[in-house]
Amino acid sequence: MLLIHCPYCQEERPETEFRHGGEAHIARPTNIADISDEEFEAYFFIRSNEKGVTFERWRHAHGCGRFFNAARHTVTDKFIKVYKAGEPKPTLAELGLESGESQ
Amino acid sequence: MSEAIRTKPLPATRTGSAAASVTPAPEASRISLRAGEEALAALSSALDLGLPTQPKTSESKNGRMALWLGPDEWLIIDQNGADLMALCATVSAPHSATDVSHRNTAIIISGPGAADAINGGCPLDLSLKSFPVGACTRTLLAKIEIVLYRSSEDTFRVECWRSFAPYALGMLAEGAMDASA
Numbered sequence: 001m002l003l004i005h006c007p008y009c010q011e012e013r014p015e016t017e018f019r020h021g022g023e024a025h026i027a028r029p030t031n032i033a034d035i036s037d038e039e040f041e042a043y044f045f046i047r048s049n050e051k052g053v054t055f056e057r058w059r060h061a062h063g064c065g066r067f068f069n070a071a072r073h074t075v076t077d078k079f080i081k082v083y084k085a086g087e088p089k090p091t092l093a094e095l096g097l098e099s100g101e102s103q
Numbered sequence: 104m105s106e107a108i109r110t111k112p113l114p115a116t117r118t119g120s121a122a123a124s125v126t127p128a129p130e131a132s133r134i135s136l137r138a139g140e141e142a143l144a145a146l147s148s149a150l151d152l153g154l155p156t157q158p159k160t161s162e163s164k165n166g167r168m169a170l171w172l173g174p175d176e177w178l179i180i181d182q183n184g185a186d187l188m189a190l191c192a193t194v195s196a197p198h199s200a201t202d203v204s205h206r207n208t209a210i211i212i213s214g215p216g217a218a219d220a221i222n223g224g225c226p227l228d229l230s231l232k233s234f235p236v237g238a239c240t241r242t243l244l245a246k247i248e249i250v251l252y253r254s255s256e257d258t259f260r261v262e263c264w265r266s267f268a269p270y271a272l273g274m275l276a277e278g279a280m281d282a283s284a
């Protein structure tokens with residue numbers, strides 16, 4: 001079983017306690033009534049779907065209940081870093097990766 | 104005159120094995136408590152019990168327990184049936200207290216094989232190092248969500264929702280049989 005570190009519980013917990021919450025760091029436009037259909041589509045439907053390092057929301061649903069963010073590699077399934085909701089998206093350098101290494 | 108009779112969630116009989124007994128817990132009152140830091144001191148004093156702020160920790164005093172479930176969430180259990188809602192109602196600082204006395208029921212697992220019996224359906228590390236006496240957490244037992252609390256080295260309390268209680272009891276009884284094998 002995959003173990004996922006929860007930044008609120010401060011320990012590794014079994015993956016079955018967690019729920020995936022979609023791509024992280026997607027900001028809702030503040031002028032949502034004014035944007036075009038294309039802009040709304042880009043915000044609402046289009047996701048980066050990376051092969052390599054991806055940034056996702058996760059929720060410790062059957063634990064502390066909190067949403068947090070994680071940088072995960074979609075090929076190896078390895079969690080590179082977890083961080084609390086509201087903290088800035090780490091750069092690849094902060095994750096210890098070169099830009100060419102992200103895949 | 105007919106009278107309404109409350110049906111208990113589980114028959115009060117002991118099951119399990121020689122390694123781990125599995126017994127429905129006596130009735131208790133409970134609240135689900137949500138509060139921010141600014142309300143903690145007043146709530147602690149109203150409940151006469153510290154609200155723990157470290158993950159997986161609890162406080163316990165005179166049959167009343169405060170279990171940390173999340174950064175702003177606790178399960179308060181009073182084994183003497185105290186009116187916890189009335190105690191919280193004396194606190195004016197913003198908080199949310201919900202009576203869940205009858206939403207939850209509890210099962211006590213006790214004996215040298217207690218941790219093994221629970222591990223039959225729960226993948227948490229229940230060694231004393233990782234889950235010491237007083238540790239508590241929300242987690243999973245097979246297909247259902249539970250709150251697990253270790254009251255002594257070989258005794259655990261499993262809190263589950265009332266309608267899931269027969270399933271929890273069955274899983275734990277089976278785990279207890281396996282633990283003695």
Ligand SMILES: [Zn+2]
Pocket residue numbers: 006007008009010060063064065066
């Ligand atoms: Zn957690």
